[in-house]
Amino acid sequence: MRHLHALLLNLAGRGRRLQQRRLSRAEAETLSPGADHYAAYVGPPTEWDLMGATQFRLLCALGLRDHHKVLDVGCGSLRGGRFLLLYLDRGNYYGIEPNRWLIDDVVARELGEELIRLRAPRFSSRNDFDPSEFGTAFDFVIAQSIFSHAGPDIILPALRNLGRFLRPGGLILATFIHRETNREMPEEAPGWTYPGCTTYSAPRILELLGQAGMIGRMLPWYHPRQSWYAIASRHEDIPPEEFDVHLSGQVRSGFE
Numbered sequence: 001m002r003h004l005h006a007l008l009l010n011l012a013g014r015g016r017r018l019q020q021r022r023l024s025r026a027e028a029e030t031l032s033p034g035a036d037h038y039a040a041y042v043g044p045p046t047e048w049d050l051m052g053a054t055q056f057r058l059l060c061a062l063g064l065r066d067h068h069k070v071l072d073v074g075c076g077s078l079r080g081g082r083f084l085l086l087y088l089d090r091g092n093y094y095g096i097e098p099n100r101w102l103i104d105d106v107v108a109r110e111l112g113e114e115l116i117r118l119r120a121p122r123f124s125s126r127n128d129f130d131p132s133e134f135g136t137a138f139d140f141v142i143a144q145s146i147f148s149h150a151g152p153d154i155i156l157p158a159l160r161n162l163g164r165f166l167r168p169g170g171l172i173l174a175t176f177i178h179r180e181t182n183r184e185m186p187e188e189a190p191g192w193t194y195p196g197c198t199t200y201s202a203p204r205i206l207e208l209l210g211q212a213g214m215i216g217r218m219l220p221w222y223h224p225r226q227s228w229y230a231i232a233s234r235h236e237d238i239p240p241e242e243f244d245v246h247l248s249g250q251v252r253s254g255f256e
């Protein structure tokens with residue numbers, strides 16, 4: 001009897017989640033980040049557009065060209081991916097996303113199968129940050145709001161894996177949440193924390209990069225809650241500080 005009750009509850013929960021996934025973008029705006037809808041699971045649903053555009057703009061500011069290959073780690077519902085797969089040459093956008101339903105829903109609801117056939121992005125559902133199955137190296141790897149949910153036990157192997165697949169001159173762009181300005185959140189929580197976040201002090205981020213054999217620095221690019229880092233294996237590949245005047249990415253407010 002207890003098993004039957006649990007089964008019925010489970011079925012009802014699954015039904016509710018499926019119904020939620022079918023909400024329109026406007027209806028989904030009241031959902032909390034992490035809810036089962038392609039525009040909400042990946043962050044505040046009212047920012048789904050903005051957080052995609054800001055990733056694309058950062059890559060363009062850093063010299064992205066159509067012949068480049070881009071790996072979007074934890075690409076989610078293609079917030080940034082939908083801009084990238086249109087801009088890049090056919091087949092040059094790669095995404096890793098263990099929650100495949102996010103890609104399926106955004107393709108069904110926003111992009112369409114025909115676009116996917118034309119632009120030929122490649123996707124993997126792996127959860128170990130290993131892009132070796134794609135058989136290529138990348139000019140840019142972007143990890144937006146991934147390490148802000150990950151403990152050092154995830155970040156270190158992830159950086160080591162991803163670093164092996166950077167082309168000469170290539171960059172990893174990743175966001176972190178700074179401990180210094182977010183003391184109410186946990187610090188360096190191990191494993192994957194979601195939809196909650198975990199924080200790192202600025203010196204600790206640089207230390208983690210060093211432990212993974214990488215170097216990096218913070219970029220002054222706009223993010224409503226997190227901080228962007230440029231990461232590479234060679235010092236000369238990190239954008240010089242003189243270039244920071246071109247890297248504000250600030251968004252005009254009051255125009256919503």
Ligand SMILES: C[S@@+](CC[C@H](N)C(=O)[O-])C[C@H]1O[C@@H](n2cnc3c(N)ncnc32)[C@H](O)[C@@H]1O
Pocket residue numbers: 041042043051073074075076077078079080096097098099102126127128129143144145146192
């Ligand atoms: C906050 S969302 C960010 C999504 C996307 N980068 C964006 O900015 O829209 C975090 C994403 O990481 C994905 N994720 C969770 N574990 C992962 C893993 N082990 N490897 C890659 N992605 C993972 C989640 O499914 C989710 O889509």
